[in-house]
Amino acid sequence: MLFTTIAFAIFLLITLGLYWSFRSDAWRHPLIFLANLVFYGWWDWRFVALLLAVIGVSYGCALGISRAAARRSRARGWLILACGSQLALLAYFKYANFFLDSLKRIVEQTGAHAGWTTLHIILPVGISFYIFQGLSYVISVYEQRVPAERSLLKVGVYLSFFPHLVAGPIIHATYFLPQLASARRFDAAQFIEGARKFAIGFLYKAVFADNLAKFVDPVFAAPAGQSNLAVFAGCLGFYGQIYFDFAGYSLMAIGVANFFGYLLPDNFNHPYRAASMIDFWRRWHISLSTWLRDYLYIPLGGNRGPRWFQYRNLLITMLLGGLWHGASWNFIWWGAIHGVALCVNHAWRTWRPPSADPRPAGPRALAVMASWLATQAVVFLCWIPFRAASFADVLVILRKLGGLLLENPGVAVGVPWLLLTIPLIADTWIVGSRRLTDRWALRSNFALYAIIALALLTALLFMHVGKVAFIYFQF
Amino acid sequence: MDALVFIPVLALVLLSLAAAGKTPPRLGAAVLVWGGIIAAAVAIRQWVPDSFFYPKSEIVKRVQGQLRVLRKTADWEKHPVLILEGSSVTLFGVNGAELAGLLAERGLPATVLQFAGAGANHYERLHLLRLFWQSLKPGEREKLRRTRVVLLSEVFDAYDRNPLYLYAREAYSERALVYSTPRNAGEAAQAYRIYQRQPDFAETEPVLWPLLENSLLNTFAVGAFSDLRPPGKLRGIPGFFALTDPKAAFDFPATWTNFAGSWKEPEKFADALPLPQWSRYFETLRAECAPFVDEFGFYALPLLEPQRYAYQRAFADHLPPSVIMIGPPGEAFYSRLNQPGDWFDGTHPRERGAQVFTEWFADELAREWPRLVRPSSP
Numbered sequence: 001m002l003f004t005t006i007a008f009a010i011f012l013l014i015t016l017g018l019y020w021s022f023r024s025d026a027w028r029h030p031l032i033f034l035a036n037l038v039f040y041g042w043w044d045w046r047f048v049a050l051l052l053a054v055i056g057v058s059y060g061c062a063l064g065i066s067r068a069a070a071r072r073s074r075a076r077g078w079l080i081l082a083c084g085s086q087l088a089l090l091a092y093f094k095y096a097n098f099f100l101d102s103l104k105r106i107v108e109q110t111g112a113h114a115g116w117t118t119l120h121i122i123l124p125v126g127i128s129f130y131i132f133q134g135l136s137y138v139i140s141v142y143e144q145r146v147p148a149e150r151s152l153l154k155v156g157v158y159l160s161f162f163p164h165l166v167a168g169p170i171i172h173a174t175y176f177l178p179q180l181a182s183a184r185r186f187d188a189a190q191f192i193e194g195a196r197k198f199a200i201g202f203l204y205k206a207v208f209a210d211n212l213a214k215f216v217d218p219v220f221a222a223p224a225g226q227s228n229l230a231v232f233a234g235c236l237g238f239y240g241q242i243y244f245d246f247a248g249y250s251l252m253a254i255g256v257a258n259f260f261g262y263l264l265p266d267n268f269n270h271p272y273r274a275a276s277m278i279d280f281w282r283r284w285h286i287s288l289s290t291w292l293r294d295y296l297y298i299p300l301g302g303n304r305g306p307r308w309f310q311y312r313n314l315l316i317t318m319l320l321g322g323l324w325h326g327a328s329w330n331f332i333w334w335g336a337i338h339g340v341a342l343c344v345n346h347a348w349r350t351w352r353p354p355s356a357d358p359r360p361a362g363p364r365a366l367a368v369m370a371s372w373l374a375t376q377a378v379v380f381l382c383w384i385p386f387r388a389a390s391f392a393d394v395l396v397i398l399r400k401l402g403g404l405l406l407e408n409p410g411v412a413v414g415v416p417w418l419l420l421t422i423p424l425i426a427d428t429w430i431v432g433s434r435r436l437t438d439r440w441a442l443r444s445n446f447a448l449y450a451i452i453a454l455a456l457l458t459a460l461l462f463m464h465v466g467k468v469a470f471i472y473f474q475f
Numbered sequence: 476m477d478a479l480v481f482i483p484v485l486a487l488v489l490l491s492l493a494a495a496g497k498t499p500p501r502l503g504a505a506v507l508v509w510g511g512i513i514a515a516a517v518a519i520r521q522w523v524p525d526s527f528f529y530p531k532s533e534i535v536k537r538v539q540g541q542l543r544v545l546r547k548t549a550d551w552e553k554h555p556v557l558i559l560e561g562s563s564v565t566l567f568g569v570n571g572a573e574l575a576g577l578l579a580e581r582g583l584p585a586t587v588l589q590f591a592g593a594g595a596n597h598y599e600r601l602h603l604l605r606l607f608w609q610s611l612k613p614g615e616r617e618k619l620r621r622t623r624v625v626l627l628s629e630v631f632d633a634y635d636r637n638p639l640y641l642y643a644r645e646a647y648s649e650r651a652l653v654y655s656t657p658r659n660a661g662e663a664a665q666a667y668r669i670y671q672r673q674p675d676f677a678e679t680e681p682v683l684w685p686l687l688e689n690s691l692l693n694t695f696a697v698g699a700f701s702d703l704r705p706p707g708k709l710r711g712i713p714g715f716f717a718l719t720d721p722k723a724a725f726d727f728p729a730t731w732t733n734f735a736g737s738w739k740e741p742e743k744f745a746d747a748l749p750l751p752q753w754s755r756y757f758e759t760l761r762a763e764c765a766p767f768v769d770e771f772g773f774y775a776l777p778l779l780e781p782q783r784y785a786y787q788r789a790f791a792d793h794l795p796p797s798v799i800m801i802g803p804p805g806e807a808f809y810s811r812l813n814q815p816g817d818w819f820d821g822t823h824p825r826e827r828g829a830q831v832f833t834e835w836f837a838d839e840l841a842r843e844w845p846r847l848v849r850p851s852s853p
Contacts, residue, residue: 005688006687006688006691006692007688186502188499188500188501188502188505189495189499189500191502192495192500192502192505193495195505196490196493199490200487200490200491203483203486203487203490204487207483208483211701211703416477416480416703417477418476418477418478418480418481418703419477419480419703422480422481422484423480423483423484423487426484426487426488427487430488430491431487431488431491437491437492440492441492441493441494442489442492442493442494443494443495443496443497444496445495445496445498445500445501445504445505446496446504446508447493447496448493448494448495448496448500449500449504449505449508449509450508450512451486451489451490451493452490452493452505452509453508453509453512453513454486454489454512455486455487455489455490457512457513457516457695458482458483458486459483459486460695460696460697460698461695461696461697461698461699461700462479462482462483462698462700462701462703463697463698463701464698464701465647465649465652465692465697465698465701
């Protein structure tokens, strides 16, 4: 069920109406859990069993860890069982074909015959998100950051909470389980803030991302047949599309959670304002980067030890982060380049700490501008392997982008330049500027209500009609 | 030029600036404001013509094309106006402009308006007619009321049987969206429910859910400006389109032989007529067109499919003699259409076939002329 469909609007209205009509969480939790299953099952009922399995394993193993707390080896056994079984599920559904296919190619390149064929495995929507949350829960219990939840229902609600179920944000157990423990009370301010966030997310996704997709998809479908300028426009379009798509989904998820009285953490903070790769990863898909930091980078050693250890840890984290996005070499390339860029950024900071910059304000501003350009150029180029259908297409696109600098850029007919640029500029430099939004804030309840409604109606008028799935559903 | 992108961008900026006032926000007040704005938006949607929201849609362009035909015809109010409403069979089969010319040659001046679309089911055509009435200027509307107007509806089994024929295939297209107004959708849904109760109900795809979704989308003109371009000048498209190329894989000899064989042993149309779902639709058509239309009639164009022909035949036989029915043509006429180049497939003619159809139609109309031009009954 997509957030931008009528089916979801009806589902939300019914669930919300029933939810607040109950006086206590004793009824609300079962209702939410049921709603979660309907939401997930809407896509394919068969995979509800998979979701229930993840909930059951997380719940059971967390209890096992809790009961074996005094005996760490037994607790570790429960942890290994929880992590191993969930990662096995993820590996089977998401990566089995990739590894079999890659192995087959290697075998065939040696001249031998690989007798197996690719399996027909359907990728369950959102599997990476809820398995990462399941892992987060059991690891948090193991590390005694959160007590094991005795109520299976509450664990079920946490792991399957429909606003964030299929595309995040990935929520830590320490953030959400305490909310489930305390009774929800209707808060009009939170509800209206949720509506504001939902409206922003709706504009991002339905108007900007989906309309960009109409232009971007044909360019990436056959880059060889496009002019250099059209390829550049397509890449710029995807640079905007992926941000508006994913940030839009996250904002809608946060808004919907607010309707039910829950808070979800911010997942994006205007990442295209970032003037360094380190800053970018503090602003982009924050819940994933936090998860990777807490459950991968730090356990690997983090910043401890010699500097090359830190770089190694960063590279491993980003490679696996790339692989998390999908079973494809393109995602691994994407993660690897980001990892290298982060290492370079860290090395640069060690060499030239920002606080030690002795230059006057003018040159410093120029340096920040150059840094911003360099960062965004890396991000822009990294989106190419992320989006391209094959590595061969990546090379074609890079050649065409190179052609922009070296030769006539060619003619790009029908490029929606305003759509490609204006929303990004407005979002990055106006919406993303706390100074501007604070200074020009319209502090009026009536204006707030009216703007939310008018913005939603505007989004409806300008939205792309037709089904465009959220990009991150596939992850 | 995607200049309209500034509007959603402005909405985004305003959303980022909007903040609660000094007093805490209240849901009751918010719901009141939201309800008021939504009601205003729905009212505006009803008041503003479809041509503003969907200027590039086929339906609007077809209406524009026929408005142009009407306005270009000198003194049209002095002669009968013949309105043909149909599907691709009419779109590719009858050249309205040519038909008017042939009638004029016979000394029977008339304005021919042609509201037809490929795959256009009855409710899409009904909406075409509605849009046409709505698009007329007040003076034109008044003149039309005073002019003799005859509405002739195409008889074709698939559309008469399934009120939402082909809807499922195009459920989420702009085309389906434009005619899925809440009113039209409600009427279509009722006729469709009748069809669902028939023993020969044969739709396999969900229809009522997309219909409901589309009618909600239509209420808020969802996606009307998704190309982010300002609405340009309205353009019209003609009511007739000639098929020049043959259809791949169409086996004319086999189709012809099969059809010719059916003259000896004609197919029988098994169901009782009129089909109840069609009757429901026709009641709506009559009620909505009554202010403008003086006479309702039907026509059945030539085709090469025995079962469809059997329906046309049964439909014509079932009508009371007082109702105008053009066609279906008899065996003798088909000898004029026995060349492969005449046909695109078993139901649509190519350009030369359409010429023959149009001439035949003119002859039939000429024969029915006294009934066509008789004064309206009160």
